[in-house]
Amino acid sequence: MSVKVAVAGASGYAGGELLRLLSAHPEVEIGALTAGGNAGTALGAHHPHLVPLAGRILVETTAEQLAGHDVVFLALPHGQSAGLAEQLGEDVTVIDCGADFRLTEAETWVEFYGGEHAGSWPYGLPELPGQRDKLRGSHRVAVPGCYPTVSTLALLPAVQRGLVDPTQLVVVAVSGTSGAGKAPKAHLLGAEVMGSASAYGVGGVHRHTPEIEQNLTPYAEGPVSVSFTPVLVPMSRGILATCSAPAVEGTDLAMLRQAYEEAYANEPFIHLLPEGQWPQTQATLGANTVQLQVTIDQRIGRVVVVAAMDNLTKGTAGAAVQCMNLATGLDETLALPLVGVAP
Numbered sequence: 001m002s003v004k005v006a007v008a009g010a011s012g013y014a015g016g017e018l019l020r021l022l023s024a025h026p027e028v029e030i031g032a033l034t035a036g037g038n039a040g041t042a043l044g045a046h047h048p049h050l051v052p053l054a055g056r057i058l059v060e061t062t063a064e065q066l067a068g069h070d071v072v073f074l075a076l077p078h079g080q081s082a083g084l085a086e087q088l089g090e091d092v093t094v095i096d097c098g099a100d101f102r103l104t105e106a107e108t109w110v111e112f113y114g115g116e117h118a119g120s121w122p123y124g125l126p127e128l129p130g131q132r133d134k135l136r137g138s139h140r141v142a143v144p145g146c147y148p149t150v151s152t153l154a155l156l157p158a159v160q161r162g163l164v165d166p167t168q169l170v171v172v173a174v175s176g177t178s179g180a181g182k183a184p185k186a187h188l189l190g191a192e193v194m195g196s197a198s199a200y201g202v203g204g205v206h207r208h209t210p211e212i213e214q215n216l217t218p219y220a221e222g223p224v225s226v227s228f229t230p231v232l233v234p235m236s237r238g239i240l241a242t243c244s245a246p247a248v249e250g251t252d253l254a255m256l257r258q259a260y261e262e263a264y265a266n267e268p269f270i271h272l273l274p275e276g277q278w279p280q281t282q283a284t285l286g287a288n289t290v291q292l293q294v295t296i297d298q299r300i301g302r303v304v305v306v307a308a309m310d311n312l313t314k315g316t317a318g319a320a321v322q323c324m325n326l327a328t329g330l331d332e333t334l335a336l337p338l339v340g341v342a343p
């Protein structure tokens with residue numbers, strides 16, 4: 001079986017990571033590669049690491065260029081996907097790395113993104129209970145945001161088992177700068193980023209806050225609310241999320257570990273580390289994995305979960321390929337590395 005794929009936004013960070021993974025995919029033929037202003041240039045000018053594809057010329061991002069493929073990956077800025085997806089037939093599998101189709105509630109979309117809500121597609125986090133079946137054979141997939149992926153997976157077993165108060169979730173997550181994309185931004189100039197860590201989107205205003213709540217709500221006994229604080233740190237990729245919540249009376253460490261062991265026992269990409277070993281971003285770099293560790297801060301009765309993930313791999317492109325595998329009936333794990341890059 002050969003799946004012909006196109007990548008829109010191939011010159012960007014998510015597009016580049018998609019092509020790194022797809023280049024090693026045994027069932028994939030790489031078709032059109034598109035860009036915005038960089039259409040007409042060679043892929044290698046943007047991604048010199050993608051050696052076998054370096055000479056490929058980027059074309060304009062139009063429905064015509066994307067037609068004729070089995071799978072179209074959209075790795076474009078928010079707001080660009082809906083118009084293109086509309087013009088692609090229902091028989092084409094469209095996997096959107098952007099946010100346009102992640103949120104189910106129009107009101108929440110308007111509050112956090114502004115503008116019209118395009119709708120919602122099956123959410124590309126196969127590790128959510130029951131979600132795999134919705135992704136198998138689906139022709140539309142909304143790939144999660146990077147922070148929501150790591151935060152949801154870090155908190156889900158504790159929330160689902162009723163071990164924590166789901167109205168008091170706290171996530172503080174540091175991220176490498178590739179999370180912001182490659183387009184120049186004032187707060188991402190070298191001098192601002194190097195040698196400094198800076199919080200942003202503080203106070204419940206970051207757009208990933210409602211996405212985390214949306215993900216956990218179906219598995220909680222009551223309402224879910226999260227205080228989410230992202231922090232930019234001087235590394236190119238990786239997220240380390242520290243997630244905590246008040247422990248429900250009676251929760252002990254053995255119960256907590258058991259909840260995580262059982263929840264992820266059959267998940268190929270989600271790994272609870274041996275006791276005493278704490279996640280590091282480096283161990284997940286370039287891998288489609290999330291590494292987790294749990295404990296209880298007995299002094300104040302809080303469950304604490306630390307999780308590491310590569311924002312560009314499991315946080316975007318790896319998740320997108322995992323969803324393509326599911327949607328097209330391939331082995332879910334094909335072409336997805338378990339092995340990171342270290343040191």
Ligand SMILES: NC(=O)C1=CN([C@@H]2O[C@H](COP(=O)(O)OP(=O)(O)OC[C@H]3O[C@@H](n4cnc5c(N)ncnc54)[C@H](OP(=O)(O)O)[C@@H]3O)[C@@H](O)[C@H]2O)C=CC1
Nearest residue numbers: 009011012013014035036037038061075098179181182183
């Ligand atoms: N970076 C990350 O960690 C994550 C990213 N995502 C999502 O993936 C998507 C891509 O992000 P990322 O790769 O980081 O962003 P980049 O800024 O690195 O890349 C954006 C890509 O879109 C193209 N593009 C920009 N504007 C237009 C346009 N008007 N028409 C057509 N193409 C255009 C760019 O082409 P050109 O080079 O010509 O400008 C480039 O190929 C976003 O929706 C983002 O939210 C999701 C999770 C994590």
Ligand SMILES: CC(=O)N[C@@H](CCC(=O)OP(=O)(O)O)C(=O)O
Nearest residue numbers: 098099145146147175176179180
């Ligand atoms: C470090 C950094 O800036 N990260 C990005 C999130 C990256 C991500 O998941 O992207 P989308 O939701 O945009 O797809 C941010 O906070 O906006």
